[in-house]
Amino acid sequence: MSAAPLPAPPLRLRRLGIDTYQEPVLYMHLECPVCRSEGFEAQSRVEMTAGGRTIVATLNVVQGGFLGVAEAGVSEAAWRMLQAPEGSAVALRHPPPLESLGHVRAKIHGRKLTAPAVRAVIEDVAAGRYSELQLAAFVTACAGDRLDQEETIALTRAMVDVGERIAWGGGRVLDKHCVGGLPGNRTTMIVVPVVAACGLRMPKTSSRAITSPAGTADAMETVAPVELDVPAIQRVVERTGGCIAWGGAVRLSPADDVLIRVERPLDLDSQGQLVASVLSKKVAAGSTHVLIDVPVGPTAKVRSAQAAQVLARQLEVTAQALGLHLSVVQTDGTAPVGYGIGPALEAHDVLAVLRNEAAAPPDLADRALLLAGHLLELGGAAPAGGGRALAHQVLATGAAWRKFQDICEAQGGMRQPPVAPFRHAVAAQRSGSVLAIDNRRLARIAKLAGAPRAACAGLALHVRIGDFVERGEPLFTVHADSPGELAYALDYAAVQSGTVHVSEDA
Incomplete structure (x- = not known):
């Protein structure tokens, strides 16, 4: 009688140093016994456990001597998520069926997403259970105007519920957001110190670029660290009254960060998802009063006053449903703002404005003062119609520049933006x-x-x-x-x- 075959030795974790952006990827050899016995194929979704942590990764199958048959190679994203030592034993299995994908297929075929369906999808997205292809299907199914008002509210609530929330106690907490489409429009880095210098709280969590050459977080990162966790954000705001941090470094609406990862290469930014993305992060950040800047122009994201009104209405209704006080202002979107387009170049413009330099771009200063004025009125620091004058005074006296330096130091230290060679x-x-x-x-x-x-x-x-x-x-x-x-x-x-x-x- 022949002996029973010996069990396959456990796979060992190997860090391959491959950058797959934020997507966790698993690499296995074609002849790996686990790969063969489990029937794993290229692009399979695989649940992997190492060092007590479990993630779901997309499988890539390799040949030759690149990877051993007893090794489970991982991309940098998977390595960060597992946080297990190299050489750790790795257990692999097929993940449970992704039931929420049925709701995505139904939406593709024209059915409306119910609130429980949206919640199920977003929970799975935030947990990393969706592959890039499945995420792309969901983003595409919701693109354009395919999300109605009820679906948008449900998506916003679900995005808030699956992440962390920051509590600031009583009082008003201010925030602003630009819907984008206007290069160089880096007003946030000026507005936050102006508002904070007037004694108001403005904990700004900003995004990196989705379809643009720079987001606020990208530009701010050339001047000071932006990857702050929730306790760090709270410390900075308690010390200075404001911050300009990257929202992706904290779990404020984490599903949105996953969706943005797919929206960027697809160059898609649907209106319903835009509303949910913006407002979910405002609610999660503890904001109470929010100003939305909507640039309008023939080559901006919003191309007509009528389209801006439709977007404003969707933002206002959704904000009201979530308990936010929201104001929308239409601004000129016919041309770029400032001189620079790109993270460091936009940061140089911001610094010139804050320092009151003669060569500072006047349009960037004017736009920032307009928005800061609205926020000062929303926050009760200025009477109706008096916000812009107060903002101008704070900028002209150097108080905004001093506050910006305080914020940068509190976030980890100020530095000079780089210059291209x-x-x-x-x-x-x-x-x-x-x-x-x-x-x-x-x-x-x-x-x-x-x-x-x-x-x-x-x-x-x-x-x-x-x-x-x-x-x-x-x-x-x-x-x-x-x-x-x-x-x-x-x-x-x-x-x-x-x-x-x-x-x-x-």
Whole structure:
């Protein structure tokens, strides 16, 4: 009688140093006995346990000598999530069936998502049970105007409920958000110190870029640390009255951070998900009074006053359902704000405004003062119609600059934004007046140059609508961290003659 086969030895954890962004990925050898016996295939979802932690990862199958048959290789994202020593024993199994995916399929086929269905999907998303493909299906199913008001409210509530919440006690807690689509619109880094300098609380948790060359967190990170946990945020706000932190570093609406991971490469930002994304993080951060900036322009995210009104109504109804006091202000979105587009370049603009430098971009200062004024009135620090004057005084006297420095020091120390080693100017091909500037094309050029991944990358705009330029004068300068990225961006710019539209004046 033949002996029973010996059990396969346990797999051992191996860190492969592969960057898969935020997606946990598992790597197994084609001849791995566990892989074969369990019937795991490439793109299978696998539940893995090591060192007492369990995650769900997407499987990639490898051949050759890259990985041993008794090794379970993991990407950097999976390594961070497991937090187990290399060489730890790894247990693998098929995850339980993903029941909530049925709700996603129903939505794809046109059925409305109920509140329990939304809750089930978001719980699974936050727990990391959805693969990138499944996340993409959910994002696409909700894209455009496919979420009605009830679905949007349900999505917002679910996003809040699956994460942490910060409690600030009594009193008003202020916040602001821009819906985006306007390069260089880095007003938050000016508004927060102005508001905090007036004795109000403004714990700002900001996002990184989704479809833009820079988010507030990206720009702020070039000046000070932004990856603060909840206790750190509370300490900074108690000390200074404000903060500018990355929301992804804390579990405030964690499902939103997962969805953003997929929205970025898809270049999708649906209205219902935008509303849920913005408001869920405001509620989770403990905000009571929120100002929403909606830039309107032909190449902004919101292209007409009518579309802005529809968005404002959806924001207001959802905010009311969640107990938020919300105000929406429409602003000019016809052209970029400031001179820089990209994390460090936008940070340089912010510092120039806060320091009251003569060369500071006046449009960035004006917009920041407008928004800060609204918030000061919302917070009760200024009477109706008197907020902007108070904000101007705080900026002009240097109080905002001193408060910004205090915030940076409290967050871990202030530093200077980096400067790109490779730069090239794009010149006007003819003399004439600047008639229009395409926000989307400029943003695209900045991203091709490496922003926001390379903090120093992007572009510096040298003209404004209405300016007269001579042939050969620079319209903008592309900044890059490598010659390859610089060339890539310039190649695109060369075929986009309408990015900065110059008239044919003699």
